[in-house]
Amino acid sequence: MELPFSSPPRYEPAVNCGAPGEAHWFVFRGDDLAVEMGPLHAPSDDPRVKARPAWARLPLQKNHNWLGSSTLRTLYLGCLDGRQCWAAELADGAAAPAGTAWAGLRALYSVLEDAHFALAGRALQLVAWDRTHQYCGRCGTPTEAKREERARICPKCKLTAYPRLAPAVMALVHRENGGKRELLLGRSPHFPAGMYSALAGFVEPGESLEQCLEREVHEEVGVRVANIRYFASQPWPFPHSLMIAFVAEWSGGEIAPQAGEIEDAKWFDVLQLPKLPSRISIARRLIDAVCQELVERSNEQN
Numbered sequence: 001m002e003l004p005f006s007s008p009p010r011y012e013p014a015v016n017c018g019a020p021g022e023a024h025w026f027v028f029r030g031d032d033l034a035v036e037m038g039p040l041h042a043p044s045d046d047p048r049v050k051a052r053p054a055w056a057r058l059p060l061q062k063n064h065n066w067l068g069s070s071t072l073r074t075l076y077l078g079c080l081d082g083r084q085c086w087a088a089e090l091a092d093g094a095a096a097p098a099g100t101a102w103a104g105l106r107a108l109y110s111v112l113e114d115a116h117f118a119l120a121g122r123a124l125q126l127v128a129w130d131r132t133h134q135y136c137g138r139c140g141t142p143t144e145a146k147r148e149e150r151a152r153i154c155p156k157c158k159l160t161a162y163p164r165l166a167p168a169v170m171a172l173v174h175r176e177n178g179g180k181r182e183l184l185l186g187r188s189p190h191f192p193a194g195m196y197s198a199l200a201g202f203v204e205p206g207e208s209l210e211q212c213l214e215r216e217v218h219e220e221v222g223v224r225v226a227n228i229r230y231f232a233s234q235p236w237p238f239p240h241s242l243m244i245a246f247v248a249e250w251s252g253g254e255i256a257p258q259a260g261e262i263e264d265a266k267w268f269d270v271l272q273l274p275k276l277p278s279r280i281s282i283a284r285r286l287i288d289a290v291c292q293e294l295v296e297r298s299n300e301q302n
Contacts, residue, residue, distance in 0.1 A: 005121035023084035046278035047192035087123035222256030
């Protein structure tokens with residue numbers, strides 16, 4: 001299963017650029033990407049996105065001169081189909097480069113070419129990492145980019161910083177209740193109105209993925225699970241997560257939402273689900289796949 005933001009097979013990562021040539025440019029201002037795009041239209045299937053452009057494509061340029069004086073950093077990403085790829089970050093408030101407009105990355109899902117959308121997620125993470133590792137975390141000396149690998153090194157104490165990844169486990173808990181197949185879904189206070197999703201939380205030091213799942217589910221909703229089964233994983237660049245999704249069976253306990261973390265949690269019949277996340281996320285793929293599996297299993301038993 002190839003999910004959004006997963007690196008395309010035609011991509012060859014690299015740190016150092018060879019001979020300059022026409023390149024795809026991933027130019028960011030915050031989380032917004034500069035693209036050539038058509039008129040906006042609505043509605044969107046993502047409640048966080050008000051509208052999407054009718055079409056969008058990355059700008060092609062031979063060097064960084066077109067970016068202007070507000071450029072904060074440029075990073076070489078490697079090649080896609082033999083064409084160089086570069087990332088850049090412009091200062092807050094900067095105008096989009098000539099011929100482009102700013103668009104949120106979520107709004108470009110299913111509009112930008114799949115491979116370009118995937119690399120945009122990678123570029124966004126690397127730009128954010130470079131921005132937040134300009135100084136040594138041990139002695140405060142300005143860091144330098146290493147030429148032989150993707151890292152920043154302190155010239156004084158040699159502390160090396162690599163791109164950060166924060167693994168997070170996602171759990172979709174299900175049960176059979178009086179002949180009905182049900183999913184346990186929760187909503188964060190930060191979700192759009194009416195939206196529910198699978199439970200998720202970050203892995204802590206010393207935990208296996210399975211231990212994290214059991215802890216997070218019990219902390220967030222108070223229930224216990226069994227028969228944990230891996231589903232899939234997805235890079236998630238908001239800002240630097242790796243989502244690892246699992247399916248688990250309810251084994252006991254009553255729902256008790258964690259104050260401040262879970263606004264509400266309920267059991268939902270697989271045939272009567274609430275508003276769900278966009279298909280940009282592994283959460284929606286997970287819910288759709290498990291619903292289909294449970295419905296098919298129920299049909300076989302009837």
